[in-house]
Amino acid sequence: MRTNLSSMITLNRIPVRYYKPANAFEKTVITRYEKFNTDIFESEQEGAICVAHEIAQAIQDKQNKGQKCVLALPGGYSPRDIYAELVRMHKEEGLSFHNVVVFIISEFYPLSDNPPHSNLKMVKEYLLDHVDIDPKNIFSQDGTIAKEDIAEHALQYEAKIESFGGLDIALTGVGRLGNIGHNEPGSLINSKTRLVLLDSESLKDTARFFSSIQNVPNCAITMGISTLMRAARVILVAFGESKSKVVKQVVESPVQDNAPASYFQNHNNARVVLDLQAAERLTRIHTPWLVTSCEWNDMMVRRAIVWLCEKTDKPILKLTNKDYNDFGLQELLALYGSAYNVNIKIFNDLQHTITGWPGGKPNEDDKYRPERANPYPKRVLVFSPHPDDDVISMGGTFRRLVDQKHDVYVAYETSGNIAVGDEEVIRSMSLYRSLIEKFDGGNKEMLEKYDSIVNYLLHEKKEGDMDPVDIRFIKGHLRREEARSACRYVGVKPENVNFLDLPFYETGTIKKGDLSEADVVIVRELLEKIQPHQIFVAGDLADPHGTHKVCLDAILAAIDEAKGSEWLDNCRIWMYRGAWAEWEIENIEMAVPISPEELRQKRNSILRHQSQMESAPFLGNDDRLFWQRAEERNRATADLYQKLGLASYEAIEAFVEYKPL
Numbered sequence: 001m002r003t004n005l006s007s008m009i010t011l012n013r014i015p016v017r018y019y020k021p022a023n024a025f026e027k028t029v030i031t032r033y034e035k036f037n038t039d040i041f042e043s044e045q046e047g048a049i050c051v052a053h054e055i056a057q058a059i060q061d062k063q064n065k066g067q068k069c070v071l072a073l074p075g076g077y078s079p080r081d082i083y084a085e086l087v088r089m090h091k092e093e094g095l096s097f098h099n100v101v102v103f104i105i106s107e108f109y110p111l112s113d114n115p116p117h118s119n120l121k122m123v124k125e126y127l128l129d130h131v132d133i134d135p136k137n138i139f140s141q142d143g144t145i146a147k148e149d150i151a152e153h154a155l156q157y158e159a160k161i162e163s164f165g166g167l168d169i170a171l172t173g174v175g176r177l178g179n180i181g182h183n184e185p186g187s188l189i190n191s192k193t194r195l196v197l198l199d200s201e202s203l204k205d206t207a208r209f210f211s212s213i214q215n216v217p218n219c220a221i222t223m224g225i226s227t228l229m230r231a232a233r234v235i236l237v238a239f240g241e242s243k244s245k246v247v248k249q250v251v252e253s254p255v256q257d258n259a260p261a262s263y264f265q266n267h268n269n270a271r272v273v274l275d276l277q278a279a280e281r282l283t284r285i286h287t288p289w290l291v292t293s294c295e296w297n298d299m300m301v302r303r304a305i306v307w308l309c310e311k312t313d314k315p316i317l318k319l320t321n322k323d324y325n326d327f328g329l330q331e332l333l334a335l336y337g338s339a340y341n342v343n344i345k346i347f348n349d350l351q352h353t354i355t356g357w358p359g360g361k362p363n364e365d366d367k368y369r370p371e372r373a374n375p376y377p378k379r380v381l382v383f384s385p386h387p388d389d390d391v392i393s394m395g396g397t398f399r400r401l402v403d404q405k406h407d408v409y410v411a412y413e414t415s416g417n418i419a420v421g422d423e424e425v426i427r428s429m430s431l432y433r434s435l436i437e438k439f440d441g442g443n444k445e446m447l448e449k450y451d452s453i454v455n456y457l458l459h460e461k462k463e464g465d466m467d468p469v470d471i472r473f474i475k476g477h478l479r480r481e482e483a484r485s486a487c488r489y490v491g492v493k494p495e496n497v498n499f500l501d502l503p504f505y506e507t508g509t510i511k512k513g514d515l516s517e518a519d520v521v522i523v524r525e526l527l528e529k530i531q532p533h534q535i536f537v538a539g540d541l542a543d544p545h546g547t548h549k550v551c552l553d554a555i556l557a558a559i560d561e562a563k564g565s566e567w568l569d570n571c572r573i574w575m576y577r578g579a580w581a582e583w584e585i586e587n588i589e590m591a592v593p594i595s596p597e598e599l600r601q602k603r604n605s606i607l608r609h610q611s612q613m614e615s616a617p618f619l620g621n622d623d624r625l626f627w628q629r630a631e632e633r634n635r636a637t638a639d640l641y642q643k644l645g646l647a648s649y650e651a652i653e654a655f656v657e658y659k660p661l
Contacts, residue, residue: 003515004045005556005661006539006549014276015295018284030284030291033252036236036264037271040285044239044275048081051171051235051273056086056095058169058233063099068137070101070164071171072223073127074181075119077546078173078237083127090131097133101164103157104140105172106181106222108206109150109195111143116463117209118143141193141221150221154193158227167231174238174272177201178246178259180228182220185258191224215463225263234270236261241277241581248281290328296335298349303586304329305346306644315645316347350646353591358397358655359406359534370590370657371534371572377406378533381526385538385551386416387483388609391490392626394536394576395602396594396634397653402491409496409530412483413523413551414505415476417467422457424611425474429454466508476501478611486608489601498526504550515550515557524558531567535559539575539583539656559660574655582633583654585640590657593649594634603627 019040021027031038041047055071062069073079089095104120111118120140128138139160145153161167172180177199179185184199196219198206203216210216228234238247250261251272264270279285288294289304309316312323321339324332336342352368360366362376380401384390390398390410401408433450436443453471461467467475480499487497500522504513527535537555538548562568574590577583594602606627607613613625624632634651642648 001517001520001557002560003520003553003557004043005560006552014285017295018288018292019276019279026292030288032291033283035254035262036251038251038274038279038282039271040274040276040279040282042276044277045081047237047239047273047275048079049085051237052082052085052089054235055082055169055171056089059095059097059100062168063096068099068101068164070103070161070166070168072103072105072167072169072228072231073123074105074172075122076173078239079171080126081239082171082237083123086127087130095131097131100131100133101137102128102133102139103161103167103223105170105228106220107141107143108217109141109143109219109221110217113144115143116215143217143221147195150195154195154221157193157221157223161227167228169233169235170228170231171235171237172228172261174236174243174246174250174261175202176205176242176246178250178261180225180236180261180264182222183225183260185260187225187257187260189229189257189263190226192227193221193223195219195221210463225260229263229267231267232269234264234267236264236270236272237274238272238278239275241280243274243278244281247272247274247278251282289331294331296331299586301332301342302346302349303584304332305342306586309644315643316343316350317645319343347645350585350588350641350644353588354593354641354646354652355590356400356593357404358590358592359401359404370655375533375570377404379530380406380408380534380536381530381532382408382410382536383538383551383555384410384412384483385548386414386419387412387479388416388486388606388612388626389538389540389548391486391602391605391609392630393538393540394653394655395490395605395630396598396651397536397576397592397655399490399598399601399605400592406534407496408492409498409532410483410487410492411498411500411523411526412480413500413502413554414547415472415499415501416479417472417476418509420475420478420611422461424478425471426454426457428474428478469508472506472508479609482609482611486605489605489608500526502551502554504554505547512547512550515553519550519554520557520561523554524561527558527562527567528565531565533567533571535571535573536655537573537575537658538577539658540577540581556658556660563660568660573658573660575658576653576655582637583656585637585644585654587656588637588654590655591637591641592653592655593638593647594651594653596650599631599634599651603631606630 018030021030041050059069090097104123107119141157142153174180177185182196182198183191184196184202198218198220203213206216249259253262255262255265284291287307294300305316308319308323308327308329311327319339321333324330324339332342353370355370358371359378359380360371360373360376361369362373364373366373382390382398429450433447436446484497502519502522504515504519507513537552539552540548634653637652637654638649641652
């Protein structure tokens with residue numbers, strides 16, 4: 001069973017030689033904009049394994065010399081797969097950590113004696129508790145000490161590092177603003193271990209670990225830039241498309257204090273390790289024609305022309321031969337003969353992505369349409385990771401499929417219960433209590449149950465406590481009924497609404513389980529039951545909590561196992577985005593225009609999810625509500641089509657076809 005197919009999606013569009021140069025000369029040519037030694041891997045797992053083996057080799061080299069190996073390690077999500085591989089090597093290959101000394105790079109402040117989350121706790125959970133390291137060799141900043149003792153504590157932390165001869169390897173992630181550890185933008189290169197105040201963006205990034213932004217400690221004690229710069233070796237890792245913007249800034253822009261990770265450009269033994277998704281904005285990946293001769297395909301040509309339109313502020317059909325020559329696209333002139341030939345091809349390609357019939361227009365020539373005319377009506381299955389992603393990301397298309405008489409099914413993959421605030425439960429319990437008193441003769445047992453739930457939430461529940469099963473059930477069913485309400489509004493038949501409750505999600509905590517065969521079996525059984533002609537799945541891997549990626553992997557694994565089935569041979573799979581990011585226009589293969597009235601209807605269907613409005617615990621780094629995000633992204637896509645010289649629409653929802661690997 002292949003359970004990580006989502007990490008391979010990008011490979012369809014990026015030639016290997018752009019991220020794995022054939023030799024040193026080719027690497028020098030295509031990386032000339034990069035100010036770091038940068039290694040790009042096809043997947044996060046491949047990159048993590050490479051880093052883990054590098055660390056393991058350093059540990060063994062030190063063991064052979066009878067020396068300690070001193071590591072600076074971060075918390076956070078980026079190093080989890082690195083830690084998992086080190087644990088595997090310890091258990092299966094005998095890698096010993098008896099000579100390893102670990103210093104945690106940063107720790108939140110203030111913390112309680114038993115905090116729900118800390119960086120030390122996270123590193124222990126994923127690595128240190130599973131290997132044979134001497135507990136006396138684990139050091140972390142103390143998030144519980146008195147404020148007046150912090151300065152002395154920081155000096156002692158620096159001294160302790162030096163007592164072991166300094167850091168051999170500093171492993172660090174790269175924050176969304178270019179921060180390392182909690183060295184926020186503006187940190188000085190000579191900074192040492194100290195207390196820092198977290199800025200608003202860091203608080204938002206960290207909220208996923210503490211249930212809500214209100215629970216995040218507002219400070220951290222962090223190693224300074226100079227502390228990390230003194231490490232013999234520095235490895236910066238960044239995985240996932242959400243890091244692509246900051247990666248480009250850190251790797252290709254000059255050193256700047258508003259992106260502290262860029263200081264490592266001046267380290268004599270620092271390198272950056274990326275997966276393709278994190279590297280997607282680097283010059284050699286996004287605009288390779290600026291550094292090498294290209295392997296031109298339709299998608300690459302479209303990307304180049306869209307880029308050229310942005311550079312020249314012109315629509316496609318006004319681009320000239322001079323524009324192509326001035327911006328390094330002479331190869332296209334040689335291939336197509338003139339700017340006009342390229343322009344008209346790309347204009348037509350983009351025009352053909354636009355359709356008002358996302359399920360295919362019956363009894364019409366479909367040669368230039370993104371979806372087939374037949375069969376009609378189609379069985380359409382829309383997968384939604386959370387109970388509102390369907391209407392947030394493709395609510396206009398969803399409704400249009402129903403209105404155009406397709407047999408539309410929807411499958412909500414997770415309960416979404418942890419994203420329901422306690423106040424929503426309290427409010428619902430008060431309503432249920434009133435109903436019981438009026439219509440059920442004051443059922444004493446039920447009234448006591450309601451009162452105990454409300455009392456727990458109001459008076460007994462502490463920060464970081466996992467909700468009991470009963471409360472998770474209530475929160476999950478609140479979201480179910482909101483989803484049913486939205487489906488009724490859209491017009492989906494009640495019997496076509498499915499709730500999968502995939503097991504990986506049902507941990508009761510922010511941290512989810514790993515994708516398992518049980519998850520894939522549930523998805524596969526639904527696919528076999530419906531045998532759809534069209535599938536819509538969330539390809540929005542920028543989801544900061546990772547649920548979208550796991551859900552996508554479950555679907556792709558089930559599809560992979562269904563290869564050879566007649567129904568799959570007659571099925572097309574479309575990936576949507578919209579909750580966190582949007583498809584780049586050069587990759588869009590189906591664009592569904594939305595009228596002002598349809599956009600209003602989409603907003604109404606999103607508003608059916610009342611628990612996900614202002615009181616939702618996990619709104620991410622974006623202060624806007626989901627309906628606001630969705631509308632602005634859909635309008636931005638329509639505006640971009642218009643700027644390229646195509647028709648003007650109120651909004652557009654965009655899709656990319658997935659072809660089973």
